[in-house]
Amino acid sequence: MIDADLAIVDASELVTVPGAAPRRGADQADLGIIEHGCLAARDGLIVFVGDERDYRRQVRLERKGVEIDATGRTVLPGFMDPHTHLPFAGSREHEFARRLAGATYEEIAAQGGGILATVEATRRASSETLVELGKARLNRMLRHGTTTIEAKSGYGLSLEDEIKQLRVLKTLDGIHPVDIVPTFLGAHAVPGEYRNDRTSYVREIVERMIPEVAGQDLARFCDVFVDEIAFTAQEAATILGAAAQRGLGLRVHADQLRDSGGALLAARLGAASADHLEHTGEEGIRALAGSGTAAVLLPGAAFFLRSGAPSLGRRLVDAQVPVALATDFNPGTCPTEAMPAILPMACLHFGLSPAEAIVAATLNASYALGLASRTGSLEVGKAADVQVLGVPNHLHLVYHFGVNHCRTVVKGGRLVVEEGVLAGEAWRAPSGNGATDKASGRFGP
Numbered sequence: 324m325i326d327a328d329l330a331i332v333d334a335s336e337l338v339t340v341p342g343a344a345p346r347r348g349a350d351q352a353d354l355g356i357i358e359h360g361c362l363a364a365r366d367g368l369i370v371f372v373g374d375e376r377d378y379r380r381q382v383r384l385e386r387k388g389v390e391i392d393a394t395g396r397t398v399l400p401g402f403m404d405p406h407t408h409l410p411f412a413g414s415r416e417h418e419f420a421r422r423l424a425g426a427t428y429e430e431i432a433a434q435g436g437g438i439l440a441t442v443e444a445t446r447r448a449s450s451e452t453l454v455e456l457g458k459a460r461l462n463r464m465l466r467h468g469t470t471t472i473e474a475k476s477g478y479g480l481s482l483e484d485e486i487k488q489l490r491v492l493k494t495l496d497g498i499h500p501v502d503i504v505p506t507f508l509g510a511h512a513v514p515g516e517y518r519n520d521r522t523s524y525v526r527e528i529v530e531r532m533i534p535e536v537a538g539q540d541l542a543r544f545c546d547v548f549v550d551e552i553a554f555t556a557q558e559a560a561t562i563l564g565a566a567a568q569r570g571l572g573l574r575v576h577a578d579q580l581r582d583s584g585g586a587l588l589a590a591r592l593g594a595a596s597a598d599h600l601e602h603t604g605e606e607g608i609r610a611l612a613g614s615g616t617a618a619v620l621l622p623g624a625a626f627f628l629r630s631g632a633p634s635l636g637r638r639l640v641d642a643q644v645p646v647a648l649a650t651d652f653n654p655g656t657c658p659t660e661a662m663p664a665i666l667p668m669a670c671l672h673f674g675l676s677p678a679e680a681i682v683a684a685t686l687n688a689s690y691a692l693g694l695a696s697r698t699g700s701l702e703v704g705k706a707a708d709v710q711v712l713g714v715p716n717h718l719h720l721v722y723h724f725g726v727n728h729c730r731t732v733v734k735g736g737r738l739v740v741e742e743g744v745l746a747g748e749a750w751r752a753p754s755g756n757g758a759t760d761k762a763s764g765r766f767g768p
């Protein structure tokens with residue numbers, strides 16, 4: 324018999340997305356669905372996946388174990404969100420209104436708004452404020468089925484303020500059930516102090532920020548925004564080369580506003596991901612296909628900037644590039660924490676099928692973070708990071724859009740959302756390093 328301390332039984336669809344390698348081409352649509360599926364976990368890891376008959380025969384749930392009835396419901400791996408800008412202060416709803424009245428994102432940035440407006444607000448905010456804001460955002464993510472995210476700095480743009488953001492991420496990772504993979508994005512914009520001397524800012528990133536961030540083990544990845552309003556491909560190559568030398572993995576904000584050679588650079592450097600890609604040309608797509616670099620698509624940002632790239636997802640999947648999806652959660656181009664908001668956009672505006680979008684938001688997103696051997700699918704040996712949706716099949720996730728279908732979330736084998744409500748004790752102010760909070764299950768409303 325297989326001993327378990329948690330089980331989810333009789334799902335109308337148990338969507339397993341098995342594998343540790345990224346899904347490409349036709350395989351991107353393979354969900355590995357088990358009807359009347361059951362899953363069991365022990366000590367945070369999945370120990371059984373199969374149908375109900377085998378579950379009844381093979382699994383013994385311990386007396387105090389939790390059994391979740393998923394009759395008529397759909398069970399999926401927890402969403403992985405591999406591109407967020409979580410730690411920031413302030414909001415930019417007035418810029419949004421200006422854009423609706425005709426101003427462009429670039430015009431607003433050129434006038435000192437955009438990223439630099441959020442930099443100002445974030446520099447002014449204390450770490451405690453950023454932690455409080457972060458908790459509320461992570462709670463919203465968790466309630467929408469997200470169990471792991473990547474999160475970037477990039478609203479500090481000075482050594483001290485970038486480190487402040489990365490330390491906030493470490494604190495949040497310690498106290499909140501959602502796991503956070505931290506990325507250093509000092510090259511998000513050229514800060515005002517360096518407006519007339521961008522070379523010195525690149526030097527500051529390479530010579531001071533990267534060594535400090537890597538030395539303090541504050542980030543797993545380094546990202547650069549390659550674009551006309553940010554950094555050139557050549558500047559990015561210098562920055563990412565220095566990051567790689569210090570052992571950081573690489574990511575690129577590529578070709579969001581123009582084709583700026585971002586995808587080509589990401590593929591050439593063997594980056595973990597090239598993100599955005601709304602304006603990537605055929606050459607860039609071919610380069611990605613020939614590399615191990617994942618394409619992280621951000622249809623929420625394209626929607627919010629009205630910069631559609633119809634069939635972008637279709638072209639990438641057909642070219643055998645592993646496609647992942649993320650929110651790009653940030654105050655300027657995508658202020659939503661909800662992965663379920665992203666999947667319908669990926670299908671309706673980027674040409675993915677619902678099955679491809681689900682693979683993109685689970686296994687391929689996990690691959691984009693270098694975690695695919697541990698998370699992103701429901702199979703024996705992987706982390707028990709699971710969501711239960713109150714719908715009878717996976718198509719409803721895209722079809723019945725605009726509402727949150729996520730009813731139950733299990734993170735690391737622990738029940739953290741119960742019938743749409745966060746489970747566990749209310750948040751306590753993080754004391755000490757906060758690590759005990761995560762272990763003991765105290766997280767909040």
Ligand code: NIG
Nearest residue numbers: 437438548624651653655656
């Ligand atoms: O991914 N493109 C650059 N960075 C963000 C936008 C950040 C902001 O506007 O604050 C993005 O879209």
Ligand code: FE
Nearest residue numbers: 406408576651
């Ligand atoms: Fe982004």
